[in-house]
Amino acid sequence: MLKGRRRNFEDMIIINTISIILILTGLLFFFGSVVGVLRFPDFYTRMHAAGKGDTLSSLLVIMGFAVYHLGQIHWMDFVWADLLVVIKLLAICAFIMLTSPTATHALMDAGYEDGIEPLTHKKGNALREPKVKGRG
Template identity: 50%
Template sequence: MLDIVVIFLLVSGLVFFTGGAVGILRLPDFYTRLHPAGKMDTLGSLLMVLAVALFNLHDFTWMQLITSLKIVLVVLFIFVLSPTATHAIVDAGVRAGLKPWTKKKE
């Protein structure tokens, strides 16, 4: 039962990571590329690390619970910090005067 949940989380995390990678490669400019880099990587790593934390709980001993709690802490910090870092990078781009990409009128 636990394995199914873990596999589900891992696969969905992988889907988000793939989407993020495709987005970084295919989107046209700085800001749009930061969008998948910030959002998809956060959600993807969140799901994957959660899957690792769940997988670690197989025998449910006290030590494993402690380790899983530490892994959940990692999830928490990724959740807070990755969007903040993206925000800081975008902020620097705006302040440096980079114009967002628009569709040219033809």
């Protein structure tokens, strides 16, 4: 039995690099989302940044961890608990992909029903101040 195959150095390097790239991409997209949440002018546009950036960045970071933990499995003395960690991480991914847009939509709907007016351009290029009034 080759002991060297258990921790193949090259494979570890490749897997770790993929994981690092995924996590860094996720952090980059989260940065964009955070800047959007801070800068965008009204609730609806902020929701664009929050909803999309949140979904993809969580997805990418957790995917990166799934890849990393897949690389940590010792295939020679295999225990199911190690693989279950990866499966659970993928389950979190699927869960986030389903629920995060739904939560975004629910919050959007609640805000719209409550009469928060979306801001729109006037004739010129200036933005109208968001006016908020109860609609009933």
